Amino acid sequence: MPVIGILLTGNPDPAIFLGGFGQALREAGYVDRLNIRLEVRSAGGNSGLLTERAAELVELKVDIIVASLTPAIQAARQATSDIPIVMAPAGEPVGTGLVESLARPGGNVTGVSAATAELAGKSLELVREVIPSARRIAVLANEADPLAKPFLEQINRGARIIGLQIDTTMVRPETRLDAVFAGISDRRADALVVQGSLQRKELFDLAIKHRLPSFSSNRQVATTGGLVTYAADSMEVLRGAVGYVDRILKGAKPADLPVVQPTRFELVINLRTAKALGLTIPPTLLARTDEVIE
Numbered sequence: 001m002p003v004i005g006i007l008l009t010g011n012p013d014p015a016i017f018l019g020g021f022g023q024a025l026r027e028a029g030y031v032d033r034l035n036i037r038l039e040v041r042s043a044g045g046n047s048g049l050l051t052e053r054a055a056e057l058v059e060l061k062v063d064i065i066v067a068s069l070t071p072a073i074q075a076a077r078q079a080t081s082d083i084p085i086v087m088a089p090a091g092e093p094v095g096t097g098l099v100e101s102l103a104r105p106g107g108n109v110t111g112v113s114a115a116t117a118e119l120a121g122k123s124l125e126l127v128r129e130v131i132p133s134a135r136r137i138a139v140l141a142n143e144a145d146p147l148a149k150p151f152l153e154q155i156n157r158g159a160r161i162i163g164l165q166i167d168t169t170m171v172r173p174e175t176r177l178d179a180v181f182a183g184i185s186d187r188r189a190d191a192l193v194v195q196g197s198l199q200r201k202e203l204f205d206l207a208i209k210h211r212l213p214s215f216s217s218n219r220q221v222a223t224t225g226g227l228v229t230y231a232a233d234s235m236e237v238l239r240g241a242v243g244y245v246d247r248i249l250k251g252a253k254p255a256d257l258p259v260v261q262p263t264r265f266e267l268v269i270n271l272r273t274a275k276a277l278g279l280t281i282p283p284t285l286l287a288r289t290d291e292v293i294e
Helices: 014-027 047-059 070-079 120-130 148-162 178-186 201-209 219-224 234-249 271-277 283-288
Strands: 003-008 037-042 064-067 085-090 109-113 136-142 165-171 191-194 214-216 228-232 265-270 291-293
Touching: 003 014, 003 047, 003 070, 014 037, 014 219, 014 234, 037 047, 047 064, 047 070, 064 070, 064 234, 070 085, 085 234, 109 234, 120 148, 120 191, 120 214, 120 228, 120 283, 136 148, 148 165, 165 178, 178 201, 201 214, 201 219, 201 271, 214 219, 219 228, 219 265, 219 291, 228 234, 265 271, 265 283, 271 291
Parallel strands: 003 037, 003 064, 064 085, 085 109, 136 165, 136 191, 191 214, 214 228, 265 291
Antiparallel strands: 228 265
16 A cells, blocks of 8 residues: 655644645545555644654655645655655745756656745735735745745835835744734734745734734635635645656656646635724625635
8 A cells, every 4th residue: 555645834734734635635536544545744833843754754665755835845855865755835846946947857856836936926916905005014934934035035026016115024933923923013014924834823813913914825824814815726736736646656757747837826815804804805806706714
């Protein structure tokens, strides 16, 4: 029975990822403990533990490692150059050095790119649409994520075009956030853009407490309490990752499998969060929304 290792940051609850991934596996004819076995390792929200969790999967001699988001993929890549690694997804795999190119990834890594950095500018456009008066935007970037650099480059480029001021704070997934949000409030930010690998519920609870509408390019942020997300369709990404698992189990080599990019994107709005913030979402934006959380 093939063994698939799953490596997650654990931020938010791994069950969110595993539910969708399990559904994609079943659609492809794979069922855990029936014709495939999953070994799940989560860092529990502590980025410093990813290296240890990746080493555990290598020690188990799993057939494939499926890793979600750049920090987990990087930890898996550092742990093994032999076991195939499937990105599910990565933000900008070429820019962060995970693969040589999208067409010819080389090495033992392939999978799905979520175009996360490129979508950062879209978050700013949505801020302006929801809050036309917004001028100063707080940005939380993940110090432990190599994607932070291209993410911030896109944010700053987009801000110059739209005419917004950016107030960037670097944090780690395990950083205590009370003082961070107190500082953001003191600097009178109008909204908050969060890098997708920062998904703690505490973060979005504090955003609501400090009256900060939050935006991101990770679908799970809306589920965790963020206000608006525009991101790659999560099930398209997971089905794509399972497709790589299937092909590798049947003998394909990661170096020969081009990285795919998403073709469908979802706009998700959390109306519970909007209500808590006392915000009215423009009807024109609601009409374009793919999913509303009520």
